[in-house]
Amino acid sequence: MQLRYTAAELAFRKALRAWLAETLPTVPPAPDRDDWSGRRAYDCAWQQRLYGAGYAGVDWPAEHGGLGASPTEQLIFLEECARMRAPGVGAGFVGLLHAGPTLIAEGTERQRARHLPGILRGEEVWCQGFSEPDAGSDLASLRTSAVRDGDSYVINGRKVWTSFAQVADYCELLVRTDPQAPSHKGISWLILPMETPGVQVRPLRNAVGSDEFAELILDDVRVPAENLVGAENDGWRVAMVTFSFERGTAFIADVLESRRLLQETARIARSSPGPRGEPLWADPGLRRDVGRLTAEVCGLWSLILKNVSEASAGRVPVQGASVFKLRFTENRQRIGDLAAQVLGRAALSVSDLPGADNSHIVEDRLTTLAYTIAAGTSQIQKNILAERALGLPKEPRWTSR
Amino acid sequence: MDLTLSPDQLDLRAGLVEFLDAQWTPERLRAGASSPTPDHDSWRRLSELGLFGVTVPESAGGMGLGCAEAAILCEELGRYLVPGPLVPSLLAADRVPGVLTGDCLVALLDRRDPTAVAEHLPNATHLVVIEDSGLLLHPVEGLKSVVAQQPLDPLTPVAVLAGPLGSGERIGSAQDAARWREVGAVLTAALQTGVARGALELATQYATERVQFGRVIGSFQAIKHLLAEALVRVDLARAAVHVAALTLDDPGAGDSAETVAAAKVLADDAAAANGRTCVQVHGGMGFTWEVLAHLYLKRAWVQQSAFGSADEHALGLAERLPDAMLQAEAE
Numbered sequence: 099m100q101l102r103y104t105a106a107e108l109a110f111r112k113a114l115r116a117w118l119a120e121t122l123p124t125v126p127p128a129p130d131r132d133d134w135s136g137r138r139a140y141d142c143a144w145q146q147r148l149y150g151a152g153y154a155g156v157d158w159p160a161e162h163g164g165l166g167a168s169p170t171e172q173l174i175f176l177e178e179c180a181r182m183r184a185p186g187v188g189a190g191f192v193g194l195l196h197a198g199p200t201l202i203a204e205g206t207e208r209q210r211a212r213h214l215p216g217i218l219r220g221e222e223v224w225c226q227g228f229s230e231p232d233a234g235s236d237l238a239s240l241r242t243s244a245v246r247d248g249d250s251y252v253i254n255g256r257k258v259w260t261s262f263a264q265v266a267d268y269c270e271l272l273v274r275t276d277p278q279a280p281s282h283k284g285i286s287w288l289i290l291p292m293e294t295p296g297v298q299v300r301p302l303r304n305a306v307g308s309d310e311f312a313e314l315i316l317d318d319v320r321v322p323a324e325n326l327v328g329a330e331n332d333g334w335r336v337a338m339v340t341f342s343f344e345r346g347t348a349f350i351a352d353v354l355e356s357r358r359l360l361q362e363t364a365r366i367a368r369s370s371p372g373p374r375g376e377p378l379w380a381d382p383g384l385r386r387d388v389g390r391l392t393a394e395v396c397g398l399w400s401l402i403l404k405n406v407s408e409a410s411a412g413r414v415p416v417q418g419a420s421v422f423k424l425r426f427t428e429n430r431q432r433i434g435d436l437a438a439q440v441l442g443r444a445a446l447s448v449s450d451l452p453g454a455d456n457s458h459i460v461e462d463r464l465t466t467l468a469y470t471i472a473a474g475t476s477q478i479q480k481n482i483l484a485e486r487a488l489g490l491p492k493e494p495r496w497t498s499r
Numbered sequence: 500m501d502l503t504l505s506p507d508q509l510d511l512r513a514g515l516v517e518f519l520d521a522q523w524t525p526e527r528l529r530a531g532a533s534s535p536t537p538d539h540d541s542w543r544r545l546s547e548l549g550l551f552g553v554t555v556p557e558s559a560g561g562m563g564l565g566c567a568e569a570a571i572l573c574e575e576l577g578r579y580l581v582p583g584p585l586v587p588s589l590l591a592a593d594r595v596p597g598v599l600t601g602d603c604l605v606a607l608l609d610r611r612d613p614t615a616v617a618e619h620l621p622n623a624t625h626l627v628v629i630e631d632s633g634l635l636l637h638p639v640e641g642l643k644s645v646v647a648q649q650p651l652d653p654l655t656p657v658a659v660l661a662g663p664l665g666s667g668e669r670i671g672s673a674q675d676a677a678r679w680r681e682v683g684a685v686l687t688a689a690l691q692t693g694v695a696r697g698a699l700e701l702a703t704q705y706a707t708e709r710v711q712f713g714r715v716i717g718s719f720q721a722i723k724h725l726l727a728e729a730l731v732r733v734d735l736a737r738a739a740v741h742v743a744a745l746t747l748d749d750p751g752a753g754d755s756a757e758t759v760a761a762a763k764v765l766a767d768d769a770a771a772a773n774g775r776t777c778v779q780v781h782g783g784m785g786f787t788w789e790v791l792a793h794l795y796l797k798r799a800w801v802q803q804s805a806f807g808s809a810d811e812h813a814l815g816l817a818e819r820l821p822d823a824m825l826q827a828e829a830e
């Protein structure tokens with residue numbers, strides 16, 4: 099056990115820091131929340147800058163165009179970008195973190211050549227079409243069907259909660275190719291070009307008021323059979339490969355953001371009068387709550403270091419990922435509540451009020467409602483831990499996600 | 500950066516676990532919980548293992564290792580509910596003769612605690628008082644104290660000091676006192692992580708055996724989720740403890756004021772909450788003296804009050820928050 103970074107890692111950090119310091123001032127301001135084409139352009143432009151500087155696909159293997167960085171270097175990369183407030187992956191999320199790595203692990207040469215360069219260069223945006231109105235946590239019960247017809251699959255069904263569907267070029271789609279087989283034995287993983295006739299995207303408004311995700315209606319959509327990733331009816335296993343990329347490092351920037359929010363909460367509480375005129379910060383109950391959440395954020399960072407260390411030792415931190423997600427998402431929601439408590443009645447508006455720092459805090463508080471739901475709900479994470487880490491008996495008929 | 504245990508650390512831990520498995524059986528704990536006489540024999544054996552000298556330099560008869568190793572061992576000691584003044588012994592081994600060999604037992608009192616209750620004072624040979632200005636050693640002989648007839652944790656006797664202490668022998672500077680507070684908090688947090696883990700293991704075991712409604716209770720989600728939450732608390736506390744111990748071993752690698760406080764907050768929470776969970780999962784059996792669940796919870800409560808409560812550490816963290824920001828931005 100040791101906390102120091104190696105000389106090579108420190109050099110990596112230093113070079114990255116210098117590049118960020120030089121590059122970030124030339125990045126234009128971020129577009130409005132619901133300007134989807136603007137957001138796509140912004141996120142892709144940042145990815146192009148990363149590509150030009152050799153920082154695209156930090157964790158992708160070098161033979162597939164990535165940087166082939168170690169888990170620790172990846173940590174450093176995400177930490178520095180978050181610290182310097184560089185743009186995040188945004189619209190590139192599914193391509194860079196899910197679809198690309200899945201194609202590297204399971205795709206054909208042709209599929210890789212067709213898609214990987216575009217994802218790395220920020221020219222190709224992906225979305226994820228896994229969930230359906232009747233198949234969320236119980237993903238294996240999905241019903242969208244794909245029927246083989248000559249050289250094509252013909253797809254019919256509905257997907258929901260598809261983030262960034264409005265601006266995506268491709269969708270990683272889970273479909274049922276064998277309706278007779280047991281639920282998770284008849285699923286396949288397909289590449290769906292979003293331009294294909296019969297694909298309809300219907301934006302859904304979320305609780306923040308934004309239309310960040312959408313419903314996909316798939317009506318006799320014809321996709322070439324060569325778009326199948328992995329074997330037919332083996333899509334459940336491929337999807338599990340996809341999920342293994344989702345976990346792990348996805349939250350590094352968020353933990354630093356939690357810390358910032360706590361610091362901001364403390365700052366606002368110092369300058370805001372409480373009910374009896376003294377600053378809100380004079381209330382030891384408030385300071386204690388802030389301190390306890392700070393302790394958790396500090397512990398969560400230590401947990402990240404532990405998970406990264408496990409990954410460096412060649413182990414997939416499955417338990418660590420669920421442990422992390424459970425506590426991080428809860429902590430983040432409680433920070434949102436505390437910040438709102440400090441804002442007082444300024445927390446009643448999602449748009450800026452004169453003299454108050456409210457908008458991003460209130461928006462963040464609403465956004466984090468989804469954190470305990472998306473990518474496997476807290477209840478599903480607890481089932482995973484109880485069954486896989488503690489060895490308790492399986493739920494009756496539970497299909498796993 | 501590497502938070503996995505090294506082969507040497509794994510060996511060190513395995514050695515202690517083997518010993519504790521044989522020595523600190525549930526039967527022995529039950530016997531200890533029903534008898535007021537301390538188990539001197541087992542204490543001496545711990546000292547024979549070299550336990551109290553983990554961080555003492557080899558030239559002075561110790562193992563010459565760091566806080567990280569001490570924390571790894573403390574987690575196991577907590578997990579097996581080993582009784583005795585463990586943290587005081589680990590702290591005092593290099594300055595109070597006889598501690599290393601298990602002949603002298605040290606109790607601690609921190610002047611910052613408003614109530615002068617000292618754990619293990621009834622069995623101790625010495626008392627070390629931590630003052631802001633330094634460390635003071637007193638022989639217990641001649642000190643006036645009132646021993647609690649029925650301590651909360653039956654394996655942790657306590658006494659309240661009555662009357663003035665006298666001057667004592669100065670055995671450490673203000674700096675040493677500050678260091679003792681930090682190391683003491685981290686090692687107590689490590690013990691708490693162990694208590695949390697022991698409670699989780701006992702509860703998990705019971706959940707796979709007890710049958711109700713024709714199924715083992717561990718197949719009910721209400722129980723599964725209680726245990727999963729307990730597991731999260733253990734893992735979070737352990738990560739925080741390891742990072743805190745490493746920052747004490749290598750001050751340049753992190754900010755110990757922050758990591759130590761975080762470790763104590765998270766480990767206290769884990770131990771107490773998991774102790775409760777253990778009682779709850781055992782149902783009515785959990786409220787009996789026979790099942791060890793109450794001992795985990797009671798030990799957790801005892802250790803929560805040592806080396807600063809979670810609330811005190813949380814307030815400290817909150818007060819440092821704006822500075823921590825400046826530091827992070829400047830780095």
Ligand SMILES: Cc1cc2nc3c(=O)[nH]c(=O)nc-3n(C[C@H](O)[C@H](O)[C@H](O)COP(=O)(O)OP(=O)(O)OC[C@H]3O[C@@H](n4cnc5c(N)ncnc54)[C@H](O)[C@@H]3O)c2cc1C
Pocket residue numbers: 225226227228229231233234235236258259260261311468471472473474475476477478481493496720
């Ligand atoms: C912001 C956001 C973005 C998303 N983006 C995408 C995306 O891009 N692509 C995509 O495919 N999906 C996406 N999702 C969908 C997400 O994966 C699902 O919402 C999630 O898996 C939960 O499924 P569900 O919404 O159907 O809830 P349900 O499964 O209906 O769950 C409802 C409640 O029941 C509980 N529950 C369900 N099963 C169990 C069980 N076995 N034991 C105990 N409790 C249970 C849940 O925990 C929850 O509290 C997104 C979701 C959100 C919120």
